[in-house]
Amino acid sequence: xxxxxxxxxxxxxxxxxxxxxxxxxxxxxxxxxxxxxxxxxxxxxxxxxxxxxxxxxxxxxxxxxxxxxxxxxxxxxxxxxxxxxxxxxxxxxxxxxxxxxxxxxxxxxxxxxxxxxxxxxxxxxxxxxxxxxxxxxxxxxxxxxxxxxxxxxxxxxxxxxxxxxxxxxxxxxxxxxxxxxxxxxxxxxxxxxxxxxxxxxxxxxxxxxxxxxxxxxxxxxxxxxxxxxxxxxxxxxxxxxxxxxxxxxxxxxxxxxxxxxxxxxxxxxxxxxxxxxxxxxxxxxxxxxxxxxxxxxxxxxxxxxxxxxxxxxxxxxxxxxxxxxxxxxxxxxxxxxxxxxxxxxxxxxxxxxxx
Numbered sequence: 001x002x003x004x005x006x007x008x009x010x011x012x013x014x015x016x017x018x019x020x021x022x023x024x025x026x027x028x029x030x031x032x033x034x035x036x037x038x039x040x041x042x043x044x045x046x047x048x049x050x051x052x053x054x055x056x057x058x059x060x061x062x063x064x065x066x067x068x069x070x071x072x073x074x075x076x077x078x079x080x081x082x083x084x085x086x087x088x089x090x091x092x093x094x095x096x097x098x099x100x101x102x103x104x105x106x107x108x109x110x111x112x113x114x115x116x117x118x119x120x121x122x123x124x125x126x127x128x129x130x131x132x133x134x135x136x137x138x139x140x141x142x143x144x145x146x147x148x149x150x151x152x153x154x155x156x157x158x159x160x161x162x163x164x165x166x167x168x169x170x171x172x173x174x175x176x177x178x179x180x181x182x183x184x185x186x187x188x189x190x191x192x193x194x195x196x197x198x199x200x201x202x203x204x205x206x207x208x209x210x211x212x213x214x215x216x217x218x219x220x221x222x223x224x225x226x227x228x229x230x231x232x233x234x235x236x237x238x239x240x241x242x243x244x245x246x247x248x249x250x251x252x253x254x255x256x257x258x259x260x261x262x263x264x265x266x267x268x269x270x271x272x273x274x275x276x277x278x279x280x281x282x283x284x285x286x287x288x289x290x291x292x293x294x295x296x297x298x299x300x301x302x303x304x305x306x307x308x309x310x311x312x313x314x315x316x317x318x319x320x321x322x323x324x325x326x327x328x329x330x331x332x333x334x335x336x337x338x339x340x341x342x343x344x345x346x347x348x349x350x351x352x353x354x355x
Contacts, residue, residue, distance in 0.1 A: 259333075
């Protein structure tokens with residue numbers, strides 16, 4: 001039987017790997033879809049995307065060379081850029097070979113440099129490219145792929161030219177949370193969830209330490225991530241805080257259900273998940289990002305959903321946080337989820353992939 005071959009490509013952090021994972025989960029729910037299609041995942045060796053792809057029996061992971069452009073000057077960056085440029089050229093020719101070998105008929109691109117040579121090779125071979133942009137400011141890779149793409153999807157309206165607004169690509173597993181044991185947790189108390197597994201984590205964790213003392217009747221759920229898990233030691237003497245390292249989506253969904261407020265970085269996926277669970281957000285963008293896109297993302301949520309933005313400073317103080325928290329210290333959000341078409345992105349993208 002002739003199969004319809006689709007390639008997914010994208011790289012780097014969980015928040016950019018995850019939308020592809022959500023699309024694969026959606027396909028896995030449909031036996032007819034996985035029977036008719038051959039699904040390929042192009043990504044880096046020994047990477048997060050390779051680990052996740054192997055959880056799907058129907059997905060064939062293809063490890064490839066990849067590189068990045070460092071947009072700052074020093075000799076170390078210069079030589080690394082030269083080496084990575086060689087990798088990118090090599091991966092372009094690899095892509096031509098793999099796309100022809102596996103008879104790929106559509107390519108879905110989700111950000112970062114590993115997707116760029118695949119997309120150029122696909123364009124050369126006349127293979128339609130579909131691209132999704134999570135941010136309000138388009139990244140360098142997606143900016144280049146955007147000009148090559150057959151279908152272009154975005155998060156918010158009026159973000160890019162020739163876009164189709166589909167929102168974020170969220171996992172259906174969020175609908176079925178997995179409970180986590182939380183000794184002495186009181187669901188009647190106001191709860192703040194902190195999701196802070198990115199750079200500059202020490203800034204907010206210092207704030208959280210102070211907030212735990214100032215608000216002894218509030219509860220704090222702090223998701224540190226694998227890179228920051230050693231930071232849990234600073235909270236061992238607090239009895240109103242629970243810390244976690246890496247969590248699966250179903251486990252995160254359980255914490256979202258419990259939370260009334262959230263303090264987090266810009267992650268477009270995290271913001272969309274929290275919004276869907278009706279959690280009011282305090283967004284602290286990471287400074288010095290390319291084109292300041294994290295702050296632009298935060299501004300969209302402030303404008304659209306009346307969330308809060310706090311700019312990071314070198315001398316952290318808690319006044320800005322307490323001004324917001326004081327409004328919610330005795331507030332418990334409704335348990336119902338947001339009313340919205342949770343599946344629109346999945347159905348639209350998959351319909352175009354199979355067209």
